[in-house]
Amino acid sequence: MSREETKILEEYFPYYQQLPEGFQKEFRQRLALFICNKCFYARGDLRGVTLEMKVLISATAVKLLFGFPKHILLRHFDKILIYPDRYLSTQTNKYHNGEVNPRYGVIVISWKSFMKGFALPNDGVNLGIHEFAHALKIENQIKYNGEHSFLDKVWWKRYIELAAEEIQKVKEGGNSFFRLQASENIHEFFAVSVEAFFEKASEFKIYNPDLYESLVNLLHQDPIVLFAGGIVKEFALAKA
The missing domain is CATH 1.10.472.150 (Glucose-regulated metallo-peptidase M90, N-terminal domain)
Structure with a gap:
């Protein structure tokens, strides 16, 4: 560069x-x-x-x-x-x-x-x-170029389960951390939650630690740990 x-x-x-x-x-x-x-x-x-x-x-x-x-x-x-x-x-x-x-x-x-x-x-x-979160999710399903299936299937299943609960909460007007756009479908929820993951990490983790953990394991990084000068285990393994 x-x-x-x-x-x-x-x-x-x-x-x-x-x-x-x-x-x-x-x-x-x-x-x-x-x-x-x-x-x-x-x-x-x-x-x-x-x-x-x-x-x-x-x-x-x-x-x-x-x-x-x-x-x-x-x-x-x-x-x-x-x-x-x-x-x-x-x-x-x-x-x-x-x-x-x-x-x-x-x-x-x-x-x-x-x-x-x-x-x-x-x-x-x-x-x-x-x-780019939308693109990431779509790319994970495209098989012709060798970049598919990089999102861990076990953690994706866990993420979907937790996301469904939050989507319903937003739709019902409950006290959710996520804005209304997140309730449209799982695609929009993923994009909105990734925004929050990077921009409001601490608040996100306090609000729903399990959902936050699922994104840490899907994206192989944790902004909270990384910016504190540490390296989350999954992140370090991915960089090896």
Whole structure:
């Protein structure tokens, strides 16, 4: 990676800033590989894709993937489209801030909405994390490119059981940690819960420690332990 790319991480990406030094080096390596495996396209009135856009969007994906083996790159999704703001989706004919289209291997991002996630890093709402969580779940089921079945089946089953309880609680208007969007279906719940996992980890763990633990084991990392300077067991094994 260039010095300019590293500077963007150092200034704007808290996850990278809080990693132990050895993991920072690996993060940069994985980020460079991710960027090389994607094509970025400006859409709408966006005049071009800047280096900052490439680095921050890709770093968000690497954050989610960092506990997995290095070959997991979400290869099916090789195109990232960036709009300046909300856009009219050709898939749904509705205005969106972002979406994932597995048919065409596309992830779509509204840059304005994406950057809101950096302006409010602890509110549990982050468009980049949300869309890449969708892509992660879909990639796990795609078998042609050697990246499938990387989510542990036992922990996924446990996650589904716990998620069903939370989805019902949100639907019934109960006192849930998760916003209304999470109640739409298991796909949306997963994306919303992964947002909370990275942005409100401590509160999440207090609210539902079992659900939090299931995500630790699915993603092979624990932000609470990692940022405290430690290495969770599953995370260390995945990095070996």
